[in-house]
Amino acid sequence: MxxxxxxxxxxxxxxxxxxGIGYAMGVIEGLRKQGIxxxxxxxxxTSAGSWAAAATALGVTFSSLKDVKMPRFPNLRAxxxxxxxxxxxxxxxxxxxxxxxxxxRGLKRTELDGALIPLATMVAAxxxxxxxxxxxxxxxxxxxxxxxxxxxxxxxxxPADLLIVIAPLxxxxxxxxxxxxxxxxxxxxxxxxxxxxxxxxxxxxxxxTAKIATLPHHLFDKARGIEAYAHGLIEGTQAI
Numbered sequence: 001m002x003x004x005x006x007x008x009x010x011x012x013x014x015x016x017x018x019x020g021i022g023y024a025m026g027v028i029e030g031l032r033k034q035g036i037x038x039x040x041x042x043x044x045x046t047s048a049g050s051w052a053a054a055a056t057a058l059g060v061t062f063s064s065l066k067d068v069k070m071p072r073f074p075n076l077r078a079x080x081x082x083x084x085x086x087x088x089x090x091x092x093x094x095x096x097x098x099x100x101x102x103x104x105r106g107l108k109r110t111e112l113d114g115a116l117i118p119l120a121t122m123v124a125a126x127x128x129x130x131x132x133x134x135x136x137x138x139x140x141x142x143x144x145x146x147x148x149x150x151x152x153x154x155x156x157x158x159p160a161d162l163l164i165v166i167a168p169l170x171x172x173x174x175x176x177x178x179x180x181x182x183x184x185x186x187x188x189x190x191x192x193x194x195x196x197x198x199x200x201x202x203x204x205x206x207x208x209t210a211k212i213a214t215l216p217h218h219l220f221d222k223a224r225g226i227e228a229y230a231h232g233l234i235e236g237t238q239a240i
Contacts, residue, residue, distance in 0.1 A: 006198055009041040010160035011056075013049030014152030014185070015145070016168030017219030019212065020048030022228035023168045025062040027203045028052060030236020031164065042096050042158035044111070046146040048168060050099040050126035051085075054119040057094040062229050064088070066222065073132040073220075081133045082124035089120040100146035100153045101125040104135050109149045111156055112138070151181040154188035159196040164203070165189065168228075171204025174214055203235060 013024045028038055038056055045053030055065055068088050071080045095115035099122045103110050112122045117138060125136035125143035135142035146153065152167050169181040182204075189200050205212075209231040212224050 004159050006159045006161050006196060007042060008161050009036070009038065009164070010158040010162075011038045011041055011043040011053065011164045011166070012152055012154045012157040013043065013045045013052045013166045014168055014170075014181075015047030015049060015147035017048055018222055018225030019219045019228045020168035021051045021065065022062065022225035023205060023209065023232040024049055024052035024166045025055065025065070026229040026232020026234075027166050027236035027239075028056055028232075029062065030233045031239065033237050034239065036164070038164060040096060042098070042160070044098050044100065044153065044157045045123075045126065046100040046150065046153050047127050047129075049152070049166065050123045050146070051088075052166070053097050053099065054089050054092075054094070054114075054123050057097045057114070058089060058092055058119070060088060066226055066229075071133075073129075075132070076134045078134045078137070081128060082120060082136060085120040085123045085127075089118070089123065091118050091120070093118055097122075098156075098158075099123065099126040100150070100156060101128075101136070101143035102146055102148045104142040104144055107148060109146065109153060109156070110143065111153075112143075150184060150188065152185050152188065154185060154200075155191040157192055160198045163192065163196075163198055163200045165200055167202065167204045170202075172207045172210035173205055174210070174216075201239070203232075203239070205231070206235065209235065
């Protein structure tokens with residue numbers, strides 16, 4: 001089978017709750033201000049990163065996204081998360097957006113294609129954190145949060161000359177969990193580069209940004225997500 005040719009630019013965005021959505025969208029907007037526009041590039045999102053990828057492809061601003069009414073959680077009622085994602089993304093589909101979810105059966109990473117499945121459905125699947133939301137059904141199969149198996153899944157990103165990786169739970173973030181995400185993300189970056197030979201620009205919270213969320217439950221605090229956006233914007237703008 002012939003390898004796909006590299007595109008000039010692609011993105012891979014990882015999980016991190018509301019904090020992760022804010023941070024990723026801040027970085028993406030900061031990069032746009034510097035002339036790096038990911039909106040039409042192939043993007044792979046996991047959990048929070050799936051929100052960022054879908055919003056970027058559709059031109060949904062963080063200002064609009066932060067006002068979306070999210071269900072209180074834990075809420076294990078089937079379809080409740082999809083109701084929220086549908087508020088933002090409607091029935092839109094975009095071929096440049098793929099997301100990673102985990103099939104409940106076997107917990108296998110599954111890459112879902114925005115050319116075949118509505119963004120709202122894919123984002124709900126990739127964000128269905130076990131214990132907080134019910135699995136999302138797609139074509140008769142149940143899926144849960146893609147972050148169960150990998151925080152970013154960089155190794156599944158599109159072939160590109162330059163890959164923008166945003167890992168909200170790596171960098172200076174808290175404790176042993178950070179170390180796991182950091183190691184896995186670097187391993188996946190190495191795997192991706194060995195195959196595609198492209199350059200990678202990794203964004204992960206710096207020391208100042210990491211102070212926004214010092215405990216796991218902080219990741220799901222809306223105010224901290226808004227603050228993370230502002231910090232991500234700075235990091236993205238200063239990247240060049």
